[in-house]
Amino acid sequence: MNTKKFATAINCIDGRTQIPVIEWLKKEYKVDYVDMITEPGPDKVLSEDRDSFTIQAIRRKVEISLNKHNSKIVAIAGHHDCAGNPVNKETHLKQILSAVGAIKMWNLGVDVVGLWINENWEVHKVE
Numbered sequence: 001m002n003t004k005k006f007a008t009a010i011n012c013i014d015g016r017t018q019i020p021v022i023e024w025l026k027k028e029y030k031v032d033y034v035d036m037i038t039e040p041g042p043d044k045v046l047s048e049d050r051d052s053f054t055i056q057a058i059r060r061k062v063e064i065s066l067n068k069h070n071s072k073i074v075a076i077a078g079h080h081d082c083a084g085n086p087v088n089k090e091t092h093l094k095q096i097l098s099a100v101g102a103i104k105m106w107n108l109g110v111d112v113v114g115l116w117i118n119e120n121w122e123v124h125k126v127e
């Protein structure tokens with residue numbers, strides 16, 4: 001029986017963002033592992049709601065993490081200096097909140113949290 005706790009993160013492909021998000025989720029939610037679903041600029045993709053193929057692919061991966069690993073939290077992250085979504089911080093923050101709303105519409109039955117990763121690669125909850 002798997003008693004380890006998992007969280008789920010929708011994060012950028014950017015290698016600078018992976019460890020900060022994993023460490024933040026492990027600390028804040030007392031999880032052992034983070035299932036990482038990556039896409040360039042996922043805050044843009046989910047907030048714009050244009051690329052339904054990519055969005056459905058992300059959703060399918062999230063659902064596997066929730067169903068098979070019993071994750072109770074989904075994080076969506078945006079970050080400073082994003083090659084896939086080169087917009088200013090204010091736009092990122094709006095997109096992250098919009099992406100949180102979009103994921104909540106999936107009715108997954110778990111908490112959804114938005115994260116901003118700043119120029120020092122520190123993670124902050126977006127509210």
Ligand SMILES: [Zn+2]
Pocket residue numbers: 012013014040041079081082083084085
């Ligand atoms: Zn990025």
